[in-house]
Amino acid sequence: MAHSYSGGELFNEVSLRLAPGSFHFLTGPSGSGKTTFLKLCYGALVPSSGVVRIFDDDVRQMSRDDIALARRRVGVVHQDCQFLDHLSLQENLALPLTVSGHEALDDYANLKELMGWVGLTSRADALPPELSGGERQRAALARALIMSPDVILADEPTGNVDWEMSQRLLTLLIELNRMGKTIMIATHDLGLIRAAKNHVQARVLRISERRLQLAGADL
Template sequence: MIRFENVGLRYGMGPEILRDVSFSIPQRSFQFLSGPSGAGKTSLLRLLFLSLKPTRGLINVFGRDRTSISRADLPLFRRRIGIVFQDFRLLDHMTTYENVGLPLRVRGRSEASYRGDVIELLKWVGLGDRMHAMPPVLSGGEKQRVAIARALIEQPEILLADEPTGNVDPPLARRLLRLFIELNRLGTAVVIATHDLALMEQVDARRMILSDGRLDIHD
């Protein structure tokens, strides 16, 4: 669904953050993206989410060259790619329910058309009893699950997660991992950026390791 060929990225006139990165994200695949802090994991996720353009190289997204996708068409492609940010990016003045339904509301959907989907999804991530809670009173793990539910509400074909277990204890990390595995079983391709080796050892999945701007792949 997404293919990188010899992709390079630099910010301004600085050195290349990513160099000659080549890989693909097949349908229904599951992969971990790892590497030391500052290796470029978040930058690579931003390229996957189409919020950055590469400095050089080819990125093909759902059969289209990245350079041929206009700014007006970008939202259509991003709806097919869900992302869970490391800092959650929840809106504190909205309830859990409202945060999850926001992407559909922004698209112009009526609440009546998506209310059932939001409630079902919140139950699926274990937050059925927290629908009316505001983000400031949620725990870190609950906020993480709200962010996951919001990323899933548009039924993306690919889910990107940036350090999704970085702020939770090991039991909750395992629970979140089970959610990602179940999501993958249902047909969504999953890319998890993490430095948690114990987490990666729990799943037989491809590992993409960034180091010094280059990517090594271990199937």
């Protein structure tokens, strides 16, 4: 796979398969293309050349509806997660359920359980501007999980929180991996990677010189 944009080529001859239940870190300097790579992984972008398959389907051959359905199996934790400020936290987290037509009582019971799992039960009625940075990051993770995805792609999920909170978020992602979820975390935080390696078998990938490389064992 290769991908270019107006400023030049970003990737060249990149090949990767995310095996079910695997755990990956994606590293590289700012501007190397980590966010773009994640977008290619969930079909928000189409590669300039080569093939991207989402659950074995070629993204070029998928209709918009096909891509939308596939994305329900992929939870994305965006670097700067946007919430609707006039809706409560609980209403924001429930939006994917509403849009997809999943409004059964069981779904909302799962929502309450998920909010408890990320430690936000007491903030259910809070508006987004009232949330701290750590609460917003946990809310972003919860919203990515609300549809019970098979794959979770997290773009710098600990970039705006302190070390204690980053460890809590990492622990949540490791627990999800132990439940069989496939995880990829884009990060520049080597300390986070070192902490994870004590608890999970993770591959560390690095974008360098427009290639995707397996990082050294000294991380």
